[in-house]
Amino acid sequence: MATPLPSSNSVxxxxxxxxxxxxxxxxxxxxxxxxxxxxxxHWDDRGLLWLQERFESKVEQQASIWLPDYQVNIDAKVxxxxxxxxxxxxxxxxxxxTLFAVMGKNPFLVELTLEGDVLRxxxxxxxxxxxGVAVLEGGRLAIVDxxxxxxxxxxxxxxxxxxxxxxxxxxxxxxxxxxxKAFEAVAWDPMQQRIILxxxxxxxxxxxxxxxxxxxxxxxxxxxSDELDLRNLSALGVDxxxxxxxxxxxxxxMLLELNExxxxxxxxxxxxxxxxxxxxxxxxxxxxMDDKGTxxxxxxxxxxxxxxxx
Numbered sequence: 001m002a003t004p005l006p007s008s009n010s011v012x013x014x015x016x017x018x019x020x021x022x023x024x025x026x027x028x029x030x031x032x033x034x035x036x037x038x039x040x041x042h043w044d045d046r047g048l049l050w051l052q053e054r055f056e057s058k059v060e061q062q063a064s065i066w067l068p069d070y071q072v073n074i075d076a077k078v079x080x081x082x083x084x085x086x087x088x089x090x091x092x093x094x095x096x097x098t099l100f101a102v103m104g105k106n107p108f109l110v111e112l113t114l115e116g117d118v119l120r121x122x123x124x125x126x127x128x129x130x131x132g133v134a135v136l137e138g139g140r141l142a143i144v145d146x147x148x149x150x151x152x153x154x155x156x157x158x159x160x161x162x163x164x165x166x167x168x169x170x171x172x173x174x175x176x177x178x179x180x181k182a183f184e185a186v187a188w189d190p191m192q193q194r195i196i197l198x199x200x201x202x203x204x205x206x207x208x209x210x211x212x213x214x215x216x217x218x219x220x221x222x223x224x225s226d227e228l229d230l231r232n233l234s235a236l237g238v239d240x241x242x243x244x245x246x247x248x249x250x251x252x253x254m255l256l257e258l259n260e261x262x263x264x265x266x267x268x269x270x271x272x273x274x275x276x277x278x279x280x281x282x283x284x285x286x287x288x289m290d291d292k293g294t295x296x297x298x299x300x301x302x303x304x305x306x307x308x309x310x
Contacts, residue, residue, distance in 0.1 A: 094135075130145050
């Protein structure tokens with residue numbers, strides 16, 4: 001016959017007090033950890049933005065990118081042969097209807113189809129850590145080297161097979177608050193005729209006036225960054241239809257949409273189960289949007305994602 005379990009009345013009072021104290025300690029520790037994670041991930045800010053999104057009218061949604069509506073239709077496609085190169089950024093070329101990505105660990109510029117197929121892979125000779133790329137005008141691209149704190153404007157054509165940094169003008173981006181987490185992002189804003197630059201940590205934005213054709217003059221200027229409540233800034237993109245800015249954060253697993261005033265409009269979390277994703281995007285490092293509003297993201301080491309509105 002089974003031995004009956006002792007009733008709660010049979011547990012000594014001292015043991016009861018010890019168990020209660022232990023549970024309360026665990027609960028307090030879990031609450032503190034949960035609060036810390038929530039603050040670090042800016043879930044409080046995301047919650048406020050989520051509530052704000054609920055009150056946006058259909059007209060306001062249609063006038064923006066409106067990230068909540070996007071659904072993935074190419075999920076974690078592997079870019080072949082690039083496992084050791086580390087995809088670092090992405091930019092759309094409206095002339096060729098292709099994408100350009102930079103690889104940061106082994107410096108390469110890669111041209112991709114809109115389905116994530118590799119068209120050509122061009123060595124970047126002389127770059128130490130290319131982390132950002134933006135397609136400008138007339139076959140020009142801006143490439144940001146985080147380690148060297150420089151931006152190089154290169155000229156590309158259909159026959160280009162490699163690029164040497166010594167052949168192109170370079171621009172000093174100056175010191176950063178955190179020299180090891182410096183300028184990582186760059187985007188071209190054709191509506192306002194400017195290059196937008198982003199520092200990784202703490203996240204900060206700058207602009208450099210340009211027509212996309214001529215050599216740069218003057219210097220970069222700070223852009224208000226109060227709305228960048230993100231753990232880091234990985235990449236920037238500009239929607240050519242609305243002019244709104246896309247701000248990507250790998251550490252926060254987040255993509256933000258900012259309007260022309262720098263205000264948050266919408267966001268998309270990059271975790272599994274959201275926006276059709278099967279799994280979390282492991283480390284989102286590049287973002288681009290084409291002239292039809294299709295969204296593209298690349299992740300380290302060599303994963304490709306595409307999102308559309310249904």
